[in-house]
Each structure stands twice: as C-alpha cells, then as structure tokens.
Amino acid sequence: MTAVDERVEPAPAPPRRPNRLLASLRNGWRQLTSMRTALVLLFLLALAAIPGSLLPQRGVNRENVGEYYAAHPDLAPTLDRLGFFEVYASPWFSAIYLLLFTSLIGCVLPRLAEHVRALRSVPPDAPRNLARLPQHAAPAASDAAPADAAAAIARSLRGFRTRVREHADGSWTVGAEKGYAKETGNLLFHVALLAVLVGVGFGSWYGWHGNRLVVAGADKAFCNTLQQYDESGLGARVQPADLPPFCVQLDTFDATWTEDGQPTSFRADVTVESGGAAEQRSFSVNDPLRLDGASVYLLGNGYAPILRFTDRYGQQLTRVVPFLPTDSLQTAEGVAMFADVNVDPATGRQPADAQWAFEGLYMPTVRSQPPFTSSTYPGERDPAVMLFAYRGDLGLEVGNPASVYQLPRGQIDRGKLKPVGEGRLLRPGEAWQLADGSRIEFAGTRRWITVSVRANPAQSLLLVGSVAGLAGLMLSLAGRRRRVFFRVTPAGPAAAGGPAGVSLIEAGGLPRTDYPGFADEFDRLVAAARAERPE
Amino acid sequence: MMEELSNQLLVVTVLAYLAAMIGHAAEYAFGTRSHVGRAALRPEAELAYAGAPATPPAAPVVSPVAAAAGPAAPRDTTGAAWAGRAAVALYAVGVAAHTGTVVTRGLAAGRLTWGNMYEYILTATLIAAVVWAGVLVRRPALRHLGLYVSLVLVVLIGAAGMVAYTPVGPLVPALDSYWFVIHVAAVMISSGIFLVGVVPATMYLLRTGYDNGKRSFPYTLGRRAPAAALLERLTFRMHAFAFPIWTFGALIAGPIWAEASWGRYWGWDPKEVWAFISWVVYAGYLHARATPSVKRTTAMWIAIAGFVTMLMNLFGVNLFFEGLHSYADAG
Ligand code: HEM
Numbered sequence: 001m002t003a004v005d006e007r008v009e010p011a012p013a014p015p016r017r018p019n020r021l022l023a024s025l026r027n028g029w030r031q032l033t034s035m036r037t038a039l040v041l042l043f044l045l046a047l048a049a050i051p052g053s054l055l056p057q058r059g060v061n062r063e064n065v066g067e068y069y070a071a072h073p074d075l076a077p078t079l080d081r082l083g084f085f086e087v088y089a090s091p092w093f094s095a096i097y098l099l100l101f102t103s104l105i106g107c108v109l110p111r112l113a114e115h116v117r118a119l120r121s122v123p124p125d126a127p128r129n130l131a132r133l134p135q136h137a138a139p140a141a142s143d144a145a146p147a148d149a150a151a152a153i154a155r156s157l158r159g160f161r162t163r164v165r166e167h168a169d170g171s172w173t174v175g176a177e178k179g180y181a182k183e184t185g186n187l188l189f190h191v192a193l194l195a196v197l198v199g200v201g202f203g204s205w206y207g208w209h210g211n212r213l214v215v216a217g218a219d220k221a222f223c224n225t226l227q228q229y230d231e232s233g234l235g236a237r238v239q240p241a242d243l244p245p246f247c248v249q250l251d252t253f254d255a256t257w258t259e260d261g262q263p264t265s266f267r268a269d270v271t272v273e274s275g276g277a278a279e280q281r282s283f284s285v286n287d288p289l290r291l292d293g294a295s296v297y298l299l300g301n302g303y304a305p306i307l308r309f310t311d312r313y314g315q316q317l318t319r320v321v322p323f324l325p326t327d328s329l330q331t332a333e334g335v336a337m338f339a340d341v342n343v344d345p346a347t348g349r350q351p352a353d354a355q356w357a358f359e360g361l362y363m364p365t366v367r368s369q370p371p372f373t374s375s376t377y378p379g380e381r382d383p384a385v386m387l388f389a390y391r392g393d394l395g396l397e398v399g400n401p402a403s404v405y406q407l408p409r410g411q412i413d414r415g416k417l418k419p420v421g422e423g424r425l426l427r428p429g430e431a432w433q434l435a436d437g438s439r440i441e442f443a444g445t446r447r448w449i450t451v452s453v454r455a456n457p458a459q460s461l462l463l464v465g466s467v468a469g470l471a472g473l474m475l476s477l478a479g480r481r482r483r484v485f486f487r488v489t490p491a492g493p494a495a496a497g498g499p500a501g502v503s504l505i506e507a508g509g510l511p512r513t514d515y516p517g518f519a520d521e522f523d524r525l526v527a528a529a530r531a532e533r534p535e
Numbered sequence: 536m537m538e539e540l541s542n543q544l545l546v547v548t549v550l551a552y553l554a555a556m557i558g559h560a561a562e563y564a565f566g567t568r569s570h571v572g573r574a575a576l577r578p579e580a581e582l583a584y585a586g587a588p589a590t591p592p593a594a595p596v597v598s599p600v601a602a603a604a605g606p607a608a609p610r611d612t613t614g615a616a617w618a619g620r621a622a623v624a625l626y627a628v629g630v631a632a633h634t635g636t637v638v639t640r641g642l643a644a645g646r647l648t649w650g651n652m653y654e655y656i657l658t659a660t661l662i663a664a665v666v667w668a669g670v671l672v673r674r675p676a677l678r679h680l681g682l683y684v685s686l687v688l689v690v691l692i693g694a695a696g697m698v699a700y701t702p703v704g705p706l707v708p709a710l711d712s713y714w715f716v717i718h719v720a721a722v723m724i725s726s727g728i729f730l731v732g733v734v735p736a737t738m739y740l741l742r743t744g745y746d747n748g749k750r751s752f753p754y755t756l757g758r759r760a761p762a763a764a765l766l767e768r769l770t771f772r773m774h775a776f777a778f779p780i781w782t783f784g785a786l787i788a789g790p791i792w793a794e795a796s797w798g799r800y801w802g803w804d805p806k807e808v809w810a811f812i813s814w815v816v817y818a819g820y821l822h823a824r825a826t827p828s829v830k831r832t833t834a835m836w837i838a839i840a841g842f843v844t845m846l847m848n849l850f851g852v853n854l855f856f857e858g859l860h861s862y863a864d865a866g
Contacts, residue, residue, distance in 0.1 A: 035822060035825070035826040035828075035829075036826065036828065036829070038822060039819055039822050039823055039826065039829065042815050042816075042818055042819040042822065043816075043819055043837075045815050046812045046815040046816050046819070046844070049808055049811055049812050049815070050808075050812065052803055052808050053803075053805040053808035053809060053852065057803060059802070059803060060802060060803055060804060087803075088803050209798070209799075258704070258705055262704055262705055262707065263707060263708050264705050264706075264708065264711075265708050265711070266708050284708070285708045285711070285796060286708070286711060286712035286714075286715075286792075286795050286796045287712075287795065288795060288798065295798065297796075297797065297798035299797075299798075452797075452798040454798045454799065456799075456800075459794065459800065462790075462800065463787075463791070466786065466787050466790075467787065469782075470779060470782055470783055470787060473778070473779050473782060474779050477775045477776075477778065477779060477821075514768075514771070516768060
C-alpha cells in the first residue's frame with residue numbers, strides 16, 4: 001500500500017462560444033434536477049393526492065361517483081372534466097409524478113457516475129493544515145520510522161479505504177475514507193423508486209381482472225372468459241384471448257360466526273379444472289386461490305334461495321336466486337321472475353297476466369315473532385323467506401334490459417304488474433298456493449360467493465423493487481461518510497539527517513455527513529493507530 | 536372481567552398522564568433555577584455533545600424514575616425540581632397502567648390488540664409512551680419535554696376512549712392474517728415514534744423563535760427549551776428511525792396484505808391515500824433537511840405537516856370516510 005499517487009487533473013476544455021438556447025435548456029434542466037425542485041414536486045404530489053380521498057373515485061367505487069353526480073348535479077360534471085373522479089389517472093397528477101421522476105433521473109444519473117468514480121478512486125491526500133479540520137489530534141511522538149508508522153496506521157484503520165503517500169519533504173501521509181455505503185444506499189433507494197414506477201406502469205398494461213358471483217353447484221360453474229364476468233377490466237396490452245383457460249366450480253362454502261353474529265372465518269371449497277385435469281382446492285379471505293396465470297380472491301358471500309314454481313298446468317321451473325345481503329346478519333333481498341309459465345300446453349299461448357314475479361327477503365335466522373323483516377343471526381338456524389307476489393306482464397319480451405335484482409318498476413307503475421295479497425313467510429319445504437292455481441315453494445338455499453379473478457405480472461418486480469428500496473433507504477439513513485487523515489513527519493535525529501527512528505504523528509478527521517458521534521470514533525481511531533505496532 | 540379491568544386501567548392511565556402533565560407544568564412554570572432552567576442555559580456545544588448518538592458504553596438499563604432522580608438532577612432540591620421528578624414518576628405509573636390496559640385488553644380478546652381503531656390508538660400511544668421513556672433514560676436533560684408528550688398522550692388516549700371505544704370482539708376474517716399483524720405492528724411502531732418526534736420538532740420552532748427575539752406567547756415557551764441544535768438532531772433521529780419502518784409497514788407490508796386480501800396491492804382507498812401522503816411529506820422533510828439552502832425551520836414545519844397528515848389518517852379518515860379498512864370502524 002505504499003504506492004505514490006499522482007492523479008493528473010484533466011486540462012480544462014477551451015471555452016466555447018455559449019449558445020443561448022443550449023444554455024437556457026441546460027439551465028432549465030439544472031433547475032428541474034435541483035433538490036429544491038424535488039422538494040416542491042414532492043409537496044405538490046402530496047397535495048394533489050388529497051382530493052382523491054375526499055371525492056369518490058371511479059377506480060375505487062364506481063357507484064359512489066354516480067351518487068355524487070345525483071347529489072351535486074351542478075358541480076359534478078365540472079369536477080369530472082377536470083379529472084377529479086380519477087385523480088390518480090388525471091393529467092395533472094401524472095404530470096407531477098412524471099416531472100418528479102424526470103427530476104429524479106436527472107439527479108441520480110450524475111450522482112451515480114460520481115459515486116462510481118469515487119468508489120474507484122483512492123482517498124484524497126491529507127490537507128496541509130490538519131488542525132483546521134473539525135477533529136484534530138495534535139502531533140504525538142512515535143518511536144517508529146515514518147514509513148513504518150504510516151504503514152502501521154493504515155493497517156489499524158479497519159474497514160477504511162486507505163492510501164499511503166510519501167512526500168518530498170520526507171513526511172508520509174495516510175488518507176482514509178469510510179461510509180461509501182451511505183451513498184450506495186441512497187442511489188439504490190432512488191433507483192428502486194424508478195423500478196417501482198416502471199412496475200406500476202407495466203402492471204397496468206399487462207394486468208387484468210374480472211369479478212363475478214358464483215353460486216354453489218356444478219350447474220353454476222364459471223370459466224375464465226370475459227363474457228362470464230359481471231365486471232372486468234383488461235390492461236392496454238391484454239387481449240380477451242390471452243386469459244388463461246380454467247374453470248371454477250364452488251362446491252361448499254363454510255362460514256363461522258360468534259354468538260352475536262360477527263364472522264370469524266370463511267372458507268370456499270372449489271373444483272378447479274384446467275388443461276383437462278380437475279383438482280379440489282380451497283381458499284379464503286387473505287388466502288387466495290393461486291392458479292397458473294391468475295389468482296382468485298374471495299370478496300363476499302351470501303345465500304341463494306331455491307324457489308320452485310309450479311304453474312297451473314303442472315309445469316315446474318326452479319330458480320336459484322342469489323339474494324344480496326343488506327346487513328351484517330345476512331338479511332338479504334332478491335327477486336325471482338317467472339316469465340315462461342302458465343303456457344297452455346294445448347294452444348301454446350300464454351294468457352295475459354299469467355307471469356309471476358316475487359320480491360323476497362331472506363333471513364337465515366328469522367325472528368321468532370313478526371315483523372319478519374330482519375335476520376337475527378347470519379348462520380342458518382331457522383331460515384325463512386318472506387315473499388311478496390306480483391302477477392301480470394313482466395314486460396321482458398319488449399327487450400328492456402332487466403336487472404336480475406330488481407322488479408320491472410315501469411310495469412308496476414303502468415299497472416301491468418300488480419301486487420297480489422300480503423307477503424307470505426315460507427320455511428324450507430313450505431309452499432304458497434297462488435290464486436290462479438300456481439304455487440311457489442321454498443326448497444332451501446345454496447351458498448354463493450363473489451370472487452375477483454386477477455393477474456398482475458409486474459407484482460414480483462414491485463416487490464423486489466420496494467424491498468431493495470427499503471434496504472437502500474436504511475443504508476442511506478444509517479450510513480455515515482467520514483475521512484481521517486494522518487501525517488507522519490520525521491522528528492529528532494531523522495529530521496536532522498540522522499538515523500531513522502522517531503516520528504511525529506498528527507491526525508485530522510472530517511465527517512462528510514451529519515454524524516454527531518464522530519468525535520468519539522475519531523478518538524478511538526487515533527488511539528488505535530498509535531497503539532498499532534509496526535511490523 | 537378482563538375487559539372491565541382494562542377499562543378501569545384506561546382511566547388510571549389517563550389520570551396518571553394528566554398528573555404527570557401537571558407536574559411538568561409546575562416545574563416548567565416555577566423552575567428558573569431548576570433542572571429546566573439549567574438545561575436551557577447550558578452552552579449549546581455541551582448539549583450537542585450530550586445529544587450525540589449514543590453508542591454509549593453499554594447503556595445501563597435504568598427505569599425512567601431512577602434516571603430522572605439520578606444523573607439528571609443530582610443535588611437539586613427546589614420545589615420545581617421535585618415537581619419534575621414527581622412528574623416523571625407519575626409518567627412511569629402512566630406507562631405501567633397503559634401497558635396494563637393494553638395487556639388486559641389483549642387477554643380479554645384473546646389476540647393482539649389492533650383489531651379496531653380504539654385498540655390501534657391505545658397500542659400506538661403505548662409505543663410512543665415507551666419510546667419517550669427510552670429517550671428519557673438516555674437524555675435526562677430533555678425531561679421537561681414530558682409536558683408536551685403527556686399532553687399529546689392524554690388527548691389521544693382520551694379521544695380513543697371517548698370517540699372510538701369498541702367492546703372486545705374477535706377479529707373479522709379480513710384481518711386474520713399474519714401480514715396484517717406485521718403491517719399494523721410496523722405502522723404502529725412508526726406512528727408512535729413520529730408521535731414523539733413531533734415534540735422536539737415543535738420545541739425547536741419555539742426555541743429558535745425565542746432565540747431570534749420573538750417574545751410573544753408560544754415562543755415564550757421556548758425560553759426554557761433545550762438548545763436548538765439538540766432538538767434538531769433529536770427530531771431528525773426520530774424521523775430517520777421511523778421513516779423506514781413506516782415505508783415497510785405502510786408501503787410494503789400493507790400492499791402485500793392487501794394483495795392477498797383484496798386482490799390488489801394498492802387501490803387508493805382513503806387510508807392508502809393518506810399513508811402515501813404522509814410518506815411523501817416525510818420524504819420531503821428528509822430532503823429538506825439534507826438540502827443546505829433550505830432553512831432548518833422550514834424542514835421542521837414539513838415534519839410537523841407530516842404529523843398532521845398522520846393524525847388525519849388516524850382520525851379524519853377513520854371517522855369520516857368509508858373505506859375497505861374495516862379495523863378503522865370507530866365503534
Ligand atoms: C420520487 C420522489 C422521491 C422520494 C420519495 C425521495 C425520497 C428520499 C428519501 C426518503 C431520502 C432520505 C434518505 C437519506 O437521507 O439519505 C432521500 C434522499 C435524497 N434524495 Fe430523494 N427522493 C425522491 C426524489 C428525489 C429527487 C428528484 C432528487 C434530486 C433532485 C433526490 C435527491 C436526493 C438526495 C441528493 C438525497 C440525499 C440527501 C442526503 O444527503 O442525505 N431525491 N430521498
């Protein structure tokens with residue numbers, strides 16, 4: 001380590017005539033990549049994120065946006081035009097983070113180059129006046145020759161990069177530096193932020209999702225095609241044909257509750273078929289079903305009453321109707337419509353007012369006394385369905401799109417679909433004989449679940465990026481860059497041209513980052529350097 | 536049984552912190568010659584050194600009480616100093632009762648105590664209280680900042696008990712995940728530290744204001760605050776310590792859990808939005824502090840803004856917004 005270092009500085013380039021445009025571009029770039037700009041942009045980013053938590057967002061809950069429109073008809077369209085219902089995809093939000101990341105790149109690249117240079121270069125030589133440094137140890141005598149003493153000092157500085165230099169005046173210096181990990185960590189952190197941004201963009205291009213409700217039973221299985229989802233979204237680079245082929249059938253769904261009806265566990269057992277092979281799997285909240293190319297998440301659950309309609313000609317029609325819960329005790333509402341009933345087998349004609357519809361309230365545990373309006377427990381201890389019958393013309397063939405969860409209100413308002421009698425409470429197996437000779441039977445229930453099927457191929461990149469970023473952040477925040485310098489000058493006889501023997505050791509220390517404990521470390525280093533015996 | 540005990544201990548906790556606050560206030564008001572006065576008058580260099588990060592030669596494990604009574608005020612027998620010492624003792628009682636509240640609550644529920652907002656605040660403030668006790672052990676010179684710490688604790692715990700109280704219940708299945716445990720633990724620990732960090736940040740502003748000749752009301756409080764450099768460094772160390780934990784808890788563990796639970800790692804749910812905002816603001820603080828051209832007072836204001844965003848997330852979002860975070864339900 002006794003190489004003598006002479007680094008020749010490159011000669012300054014001859015001055016060129018300044019170009020106005022270039023100069024102002026360069027100036028703008030310098031502004032953009034300054035820390036102050038980064039600060040302002042960070043602040044703007046925080047500010048711009050706020051409206052997204054105050055106003056309903058399409059990406060979070062589409063219905064709430066509709067409600068907001070209804071409640072503020074004057075304000076909503078303007079807000080919408082300005083992107084306030086999709087804040088995180090709005091041009092202004094994007095502009096802020098893109099500028100921030102441009103600034104980040106402009107900031108990181110030069111620092112990366114600088115850091116690589118610093119890593120490859122050697123610690124600088126000691127400044128002439130060590131006493132001017134924040135830490136200083138006054139010269140103290142050593143009985144080793146300067147060269148040996150310098151070598152011993154370099155040896156004692158464990159973990160430091162050191163450089164020993166000999167000078168023309170017979171003195172030796174040791175320059176040492178430690179704590180490069182701080183800058184390495186800082187750069188790693190900022191680069192990881194870029195990786196995360198890339199991952200987010202990549203995920204929105206190549207990710208997709210579909211949501212649907214699945215009723216238990218082989219007849220209600222679904223396959224992973226776009227048409228089978230109630231709601232879906234494909235990334236810009238995903239085609240419907242890209243969805244991996246598999247089918248899922250809900251076999252059983254188990255839930256447990258505490259005595260007062262708080263849920264404690266959910267589990268869905270399913271049969272998954274892909275590539276011709278069927279497999280039993282189960283999944284739950286927090287433990288999704290991981291399939292090849294997609295994951296299936298359990299979102300909600302409920303009951304689907306089985307309603308069997310027997311018309312006056314004896315024809316039977318069975319509907320399994322998912323009822324949607326309205327409270328945490330699984331009181332649920334639903335609608336069953338029977339349009340193709342009471343067709344005279346002789347004529348093939350359906351009389352007017354022959355269609356039936358039922359509006360129902362399902363209670364897995366019905367109250368023991370009327371009114372039968374709500375469930376008292378979410379499990380099926382005493383299930384019952386309260387049905388309200390409507391008779392007449394459902395108006396379905398006219399082609400109005402019918403919701404499966406709502407009666408055709410228009411037909412009721414026009415008097416074409418009329419309520420019949422009072423509601424009727426039915427327990428499993430019980431039937432209600434209707435006026436025209438039809439009957440409706442409550443034949444029990446099946447379970448249903450709502451699932452979200454999703455794929456995001458960028459997720460592992462995001463995870464790796466964010467963990468690397470965290471590691472970098474910790475290095476950066478905990479790291480401390482500092483330099484120490486030693487100067488060994490010949491003293492006594494050697495200085496006077498006599499035999500080498502005695503020297504004076506002086507030291508200085510420079511913390512290059514905020515490091516309040518540096519004085520202690522410096523004292524320890526100096527003591528260790530003085531104690532180190534020359535070989 | 537345990538639940539009742541927990542509720543009673545909550546009252547003890549609030550009363551003890553309240554009494555500690557009064558003790559600190561008494562010391563503050565009367566203590567020119569006391570510990571407070573001396574700490575304020577001590578030369579900055581010495582304090583800066585006292586505030587050095589301690590790789591202290593084997594930091595002895597001392598209870599906050601012993602620490603305050605020991606090296607902090609060796610021969611100080613003024614009434615104000617006694618008030619200060621009593622305040623620290625009461626604070627220790629508060630921490631003990633606080634711990635008892637959380638532990639009995641956990642026993643009553645048979646699980647970790649972060650299933651709802653009430654438990655969350657209770658546990659996060661306990662972490663803050665313990666962090667502050669740790670600071671006290673290492674830096675007895677900062678004792679009287681306990682006035683502000685106990686004030687914040689009384690307000691937050693009182694608010695938890697009054698607005699957010701929830702009877703003991705089981706975890707809803709959505710929260711039944713070890714990622715949830717990790718996520719909330721990290722978020723609570725970092726919130727607790729940020730919570731303590733805002734005290735020196737505020738005191739720094741008061742102190743520098745006072746040093747710059749401001750003599751109107753809030754700045755007069757800065758007269759007896761420790762040296763600005765010490766407060767500044769303490770603020771930075773707390774934030775630099777909490778920030779990676781927050782990054783891990785809110786922006787890594789949270790999304791991992793959200794992915795398993797809801798199918799998306801990030802969905803701009805109001806709680807996520809505000810966690811992101813806090814993160815960005817605290818990143819701004821760290822930047823501002825590292826930029827020489829930005830004034831230290833500006834950096835401090837950013838740190839305080841960060842804390843406000845945390846409060847917004849804890850109270851504002853939980854109480855006023857509808858979101859997926861079901862533990863946010865306030866009773
Ligand atoms: C995407 C937004 C950004 C975030 C979230 C972010 C976050 C952070 C954090 C948390 C630190 C603290 C780590 C430390 O102190 O070492 C930091 C440090 C730093 N950042 Fe950023 N940063 C961002 C963008 C930028 C930009 C655009 C620049 C350049 C203009 C920049 C330059 C720096 C520098 C130079 C440091 C080191 C400060 C020091 O010397 O300690 N950052 N950043």
